[in-house]
Amino acid sequence: MALYLSKSGKHLPNLKQKFGLLRRINNNLSSCSWSCCFHHQNQPSLSPIPIGIIPTLFSFRRFESSKPDKHLGSLHNHGGGHPQVLNFPGGKVKFTPDLKFLSDYPDERVHCYRVLDGSGQTVGSNFVQIEKDVALKMYKDMVTLQTMDTIFYEAQRQGRISFYVTATGEEAINIASAAALTIDDLVFPQYREAGVLLWRGFTLQEFAHQCFGNKYDNGKGRQMPAHYGSNKHNYFTVASTVATQIPHAVGAAYSLKMDGRDACTITYFGDGGTSTGDFHAAMNFAAVMEVPVILLCRNNGWAISTPVSDQFRSDGVVVKGQAYGVRSIRVDGNDALAVFSAVHFARKMAISESQPVLIEALTYRAGHHSTSDDSSKYRPIEEIEWWKEAQNPVARFRKWLEGQGWWAPTSESELREYARHEVLQAIQVAEKVDKPDLAQLFTDVYDVPPSNLIDQEKSLRESVERHPHEYSH
C-alpha cells in the first residue's frame, strides 16, 4: 500500500524545513541502496512530495536526495566471522544461521510505571512535581467526577434519563491526563472521558443539560446522554462508533503539524478498541506520517463482557507500539501522579519530535459498561468490590495529598457534600427545562438548510398547528 500526500507546489519548501520528514528519511537512507526504480527520479520542483513505502516484493523508494553507496543485492563482508548483511528493501538486515522464532509472549511483562504506592507514598523521584493548586484541583475534580457518575447513574435507574456511562475506577486517567495537557491540545474522546471535559471547565449544569437533551444542551438534543462535545473546550463530540476517533485524532494531528502549532492531539480508547481496523490504520499512519498524537489506551480489563484474555494474546497494548514503530509506555492508570508524568512527557515528545506516543494505562472498569449492562452477570462481584475499594485511584491520591499536608479530613466531607449538592441541583434544573425547538430537527444537517428540509419543516409546523394535542410543548 502506498501513501501519497500532495499539496500545492509552493508549500514544498515549508514542508521540507518544518517537519524534517525528508531529513529523517535521508538519515535512514544514507547507507541504503536503491531498489530498481521504474519511476523517474528527477522531480520537477512543482511536483508533490513523494512518499512511497511498500513492504512487498515490488517496492520502490523515491526520496529527494539519497546517496546509494552500494547496489542492491551487494553483500557486506566484514570478515573475521562477522555475519553478512544485506540491503533489503526496508533497510539493512544481519543474517543468522540460528533457526529461532521470536517468542509469542515475553518471560517478563513490560514493567508498569508507578509513582504512588497503595498507601499514597511516592516511590522513587522520577516524576513531575505538581503544584499544590493543580493537585487540589485534580483531587476536587476526581471527587466531582465520582459524585456525578454515582448520581447520574441513579437518575437513569430512576428513569429520569435514558442512558449513562460512568468512569468509575478511571478517575485518575481522566483528570490527571487532562491536567498534563493544555487547552490547545485537541481531545478525541471515546465515551469514558467526561472527566477531561470537566477539568477543562464544562460545568455540571452543562453535563446535565446534555443528559436530559433539553434546549440548553450544547448538542441541541441530537445525541444520547454522555455524548458530550464542546468546541470551546477543544473536546470533539463523542460518537458511538468504536475507535473511529483514533484515525480522526491522527488526521487532526497532521493538520496541527501542517500549521506548525505548539499543540498535540490526544485520543482515548479501551482495550477493546485496539482490536479494530481503525486502531491499526491510525497507529500505522501516525508513525509513517510522524504526527503529534498521544494515543491513550484505558486498558480496564473489560470490553463490555469480553475480558482481555479474550481480547488479545499479546502482552497488553504497550507492546503494539513497537510493532508500528511508535514509542510506548505502560503506566498505572490508578496512580494520578504517574498518569500525569507520563502524559506530560508524551506531550513534550509528541510536539517537539512530531511523533506519536502510545500510553497503556492499566486500570479496572469498576462500574458496568453502561446503564444497559449488568456486569455481575459475567464477573464476580468480589472482584469488582476489590478493585473499587483497594485500588481506588481517588483514595490513593487523597492519601498522598494528606501526606503533603494539603488536604484535611474535614475538607473531605465538605467537598463531597458540596459536589453532591451541585450535581443534584444541576439535575433538578435540567429536568425542568423544555426540550429543543422543532427547528433543531432540521438545522445542521447541512451548512445551509436545503429546500427540501425547509419545506418539511413548514409542513411539520402546519401539522402541529392542526393537531396540537398530538404534540407536547
Place this chain on the structure above:
Amino acid sequence: MLKNLRRAVGAIPFMRNPALASRSYSVSVKQMMVREALNSALDEEMSADPTVFLMGEEVGEYQGAYKAGFTGLGVGAAYYGLKPVIEFMTFNFAMQGVDHIINSAAKTNYMSSGNINVPIVFRGPNGPAAGVGAQHSQCYASWYGAIPGLKVVSPYSSEDARGLLKAAIRDPDPVVFLENELLYGESFPVSKQVLDSDFTIPIGKAKIEKEGNDVSIVSFSRMVGFSLKAAEILAKDGIDAEVINLRSIRPLDRSTVNASVRKTNRLVTVEEGFPQHGVGAEICASVVSDSFGYLDAPVERIAGADVPMPYAANLEIIALPQVDDIVRAAKRACYRSVPLSATR
C-alpha cells in the same frame, strides 16, 4: 500552461458571423478531456487555498488501493479545519471506509450541533469500467444519495467536472464526488467561462443538455452521453426527446425534472446501478408524488441488470444499459409497440 491557454483564448473575440466562426472554431472553443478538467480544477483550488490537500492511494500513482483507514484521517483533518480531498481508486474500495464517510463525515455536523463541520470531498471513479468484474463495478449513487448530511454529485462533461469539483471543494459540507473511469479520456468543448479559476456549478441543479417536447430522459454521468445518442436516434423516428443531466444526486433537482415531465408527460430514467432502490426509483417517486396528473404513460426505468457484474465482455454489455435500451424505453413511453428486451 493553463495561464497561456487563457491568454490565447481571450485574444480571439467571440465571432457571430458563421463564416468566420468556422475558421476560428478550433481556437475559441477548446477541447478538454475530463481527466484534464479534474486535474486543472484540483490544481487551481490547491493553489488558491492552502488548506486544500489531497490524500489517497491513487494520487499520481497507479498502485492498487487497499484499506481506507485514511478516510478516517481525512475526516479528522477536516474536523480540525483543513479541506481534504480524499481520492479512492474506485468507490468500491471506499466501502472499507464507508463508516467514516457516513458516521464520521455525513452525520457529524448534525450530531455535534454545528460544532464540527466537515468540509471534505470524497472523489473517485464510480460504477462500471470495462472488464473489472463484480467487486470493481458497483454504482454507489443511490447508497450515498440516501444519506442526510452528504451532498452527492456526479459529473458528465468536462464542464461538469471542473465546475462541480470546484464547488465541492469550496462547499463546507461533505461531498461525495462520483466520477466515471471511462469518461476520463473523453473530450468535451469548454468555453472561456469554464476555464476561469472561479468557475463553479451550483450543487443541486440539473442541466438540460437537449431540449425536447415528447419524452424526458433523465440520467447522470456516462449515461447522459448514451441518452444524447438515443435522442439522436429517436429524432429520426420523429420523437423529440429532452435529455436532462442531473449533475447532482443529492440534493436531487426535483423541480427541473418535474417541470420537464409536466412539459413532455413522459419519463425515462437511466442509470448504470442496480435497479432496486436506485436513483430512478427516487425520481419516479418524486414525479408520481408531484406531477401525477401530468404523466401520460408509466415511468420507464433503465438500470443495470440485477446481478453482480460479470466479467466476460459479452455478458458485461448485456448487464449494462445500452443506447438501444434507452431508445426502446422512450418508444414504449410514447406507446410505440416495441419489445421489452433486446433481441440479440
